[in-house]
Amino acid sequence: MRLAPPRVERVALDDAFGRVLARDVDAAEDFPNAPRSAMDGFALVAADTPGTLAIAGDVLMGDPTRAAVARGTALRIPTGGTLPEGADAVVPIEDAHAGAAAVRIERAFDAGTNVIARGSDMRSGERLLSAGARIGAPQCGVLAALGVARVDVYRRPVVAVFSSGDELVDVTETPGPGSIRDSNRYAIAASLRAMGAQARHYPRLADDCATFVRALADALEECDAIVMTGGSSVGERDVTPAAVAALGEPGVVVHGLRVKPGKPTLLGAAGGKPILGLPGNPVSALMMLEAIGAPIVAALCGARLAPRPIEARLAEPLHGRADWTWYVPVALRHEGNVLLAHPLPLRSFSVSLTARAGGYVVMDERDEEWPAGAPVAVHQFIGA
Numbered sequence: 001m002r003l004a005p006p007r008v009e010r011v012a013l014d015d016a017f018g019r020v021l022a023r024d025v026d027a028a029e030d031f032p033n034a035p036r037s038a039m040d041g042f043a044l045v046a047a048d049t050p051g052t053l054a055i056a057g058d059v060l061m062g063d064p065t066r067a068a069v070a071r072g073t074a075l076r077i078p079t080g081g082t083l084p085e086g087a088d089a090v091v092p093i094e095d096a097h098a099g100a101a102a103v104r105i106e107r108a109f110d111a112g113t114n115v116i117a118r119g120s121d122m123r124s125g126e127r128l129l130s131a132g133a134r135i136g137a138p139q140c141g142v143l144a145a146l147g148v149a150r151v152d153v154y155r156r157p158v159v160a161v162f163s164s165g166d167e168l169v170d171v172t173e174t175p176g177p178g179s180i181r182d183s184n185r186y187a188i189a190a191s192l193r194a195m196g197a198q199a200r201h202y203p204r205l206a207d208d209c210a211t212f213v214r215a216l217a218d219a220l221e222e223c224d225a226i227v228m229t230g231g232s233s234v235g236e237r238d239v240t241p242a243a244v245a246a247l248g249e250p251g252v253v254v255h256g257l258r259v260k261p262g263k264p265t266l267l268g269a270a271g272g273k274p275i276l277g278l279p280g281n282p283v284s285a286l287m288m289l290e291a292i293g294a295p296i297v298a299a300l301c302g303a304r305l306a307p308r309p310i311e312a313r314l315a316e317p318l319h320g321r322a323d324w325t326w327y328v329p330v331a332l333r334h335e336g337n338v339l340l341a342h343p344l345p346l347r348s349f350s351v352s353l354t355a356r357a358g359g360y361v362v363m364d365e366r367d368e369e370w371p372a373g374a375p376v377a378v379h380q381f382i383g384a
Contacts, residue, residue: 004224004272006154006302013143016135019153020196020303025129030119031145034066035083038114042096042103043087044074046111052104059084074103083115090114122146132304134196154302159197160219161189162228164205164212164240165280183351184229184285188278191289192227194382195297205230212243220247220273224300227293230280240277244268247275258365259325261346262288274300282351287327287360290381309377310359312341318370320363330378332358341376354381 008022037043037059044053048071057067059077069075069086077083077090088111097104122128128142135143135151143151168182169175182204189199202219205212205228219226228240245251247270254267255277261284266277274296278285298305312332320326330341344357359380363370370376 002272003269003274003296003299006157006300008152009155010150010152013140013149013151016143016151016153017137017140018196019135019151019156020301021129021131021133021135021139022152022154022302024127024131025143025146025148027122027124027126027128027146029124029146031122032116032118032120035118036116037077037079037081037083037090038116039090039092040079041077041090041092041114042074042098042105043069043077043081043084043090044105045069045071045087046089046109046113048072048074049089049091049105049109050107052102054102055098055100088112088115132302134303156196156198157224157297157300158200158222159192159297159300160202160223160226160228161185161192161199162202162205162215162219162226164207164228164230166207168204168230184278184280184282187282187286187354188227188229188289191286191382192297195294196301196303197225197297207239209239209242209246212239213246216243216247216275220270223273225273225296226275227278227289228276229278229285240266244270244275244277257292257325258323259288259291259327260321261327262291265292267292283329283347283353286354286381287329290360290379291327291362294382309379310339312339312376312378314361314370314372314374314376315340315342316372318343318361318363320367320369322368323365325365326363326367327360328363329353329357329360330376331356332378341378357381 053072053074056073057075059075059081061078061081066082067075067084069084075084089109091105091109129139163182163185167179169179171181175181185201192199200223205215216226241252241255250269252266252268257263257265262279264279265288268275276293278288295305328346329344331344333340341361344353347353359378361376361378
């Protein structure tokens with residue numbers, strides 16, 4: 001399934017936070033562009049220490065002129081001040097005995113002491129940020145230091161969010177017998193936004209194939225991908241597979257995974273745009289979006305998917321099923337210096353289960369049992 005490449009747009013630096021960098025960024029100049037002082041103190045020639053030196057003046061912050069230090073003299077200098085010509089060291093105030101006209105240095109200092117060398121942070125031509133990196137606060141600071149006021153980023157993909165099922169009612173309504181509020185779409189939309197996409201809500205889909213096809217086709221015209229919940233099982237009223245197949249090639253790519261929860265998950269595409277059909281059960285829907293959908297959304301965003309699981313110890317034994325992959329929500333609790341992962345009862349219908357969990361562990365198809373105390377990698381929910 002080949003996805004259309006993400007498009008690029010240029011945004012103001014102040015709007016770049018959280019976006020994905022579309023071009024490599026190289027330093028255009030050395031930073032700092034001149035040697036600077038790392039301390040408040042006295043700029044001098046290291047060979048003059050120890051000794052008593054005449055104070056010849058002050059280095060001023062932001063002053064474009066660079067005063068010179070002659071042998072036997074020193075200049076007062078603030079932290080970050082540009083090192084004057086002739087100086088090769090800075091003696092901190094606390095190591096100097098200063099009077100109005102002279103300063104006494106009682107021990108020897110080496111050349112380079114408390115001096116920040118030109119280019120010691122960034123060198124001209126050095127690759128600092130690579131395309132595909134997500135822009136956070138540190139990256140914004142680097143871009144600003146380099147004078148980058150507008151940044152090339154990948155456009156946020158727009159993902160259509162659908163729910164299906166005649167039993168669903170709006171969150172503002174009181175459900176009657178046999179009805180439930182449509183909670184899935186809000187969990188799915190929030191997770192998509194945390195992944196870097198724009199989530200666009202569409203009206204609920206009725207359990208009718210012709211309605212499905214028209215609604216999905218319209219959404220594909222307007223959006224870069226579709227995520228829907230419900231309607232992907234094998235019951236005669238679960239019409240998602242037939243509707244996706246009717247949209248065009250390749251249609252349904254995968255329908256049904258050997259995973260728990262989330263067996264009915266569907267992967268498809270039409271016109272280079274991915275379609276993800278998630279189960280209607282809340283736990284299954286969110287777990288499969290996190291586990292299966294996140295790499296797809298990352299590709300649409302132009303981002304590198306870099307999951308960072310946290311290490312914990314299993315609080316109690318965990319049993320899987322041979323040849324199946326299990327995604328098991330866990331609660332995290334510290335006991336002393338040990339982080340313990342407590343498996344939670346896997347009830348796909350539960351709306352609150354993932355909110356109670358600190359993340360999930362993955363037992364792959366080769367694992368049938370993990371003993372208590374086993375080290376596990378806990379994947380935290382994106383945006384949690």
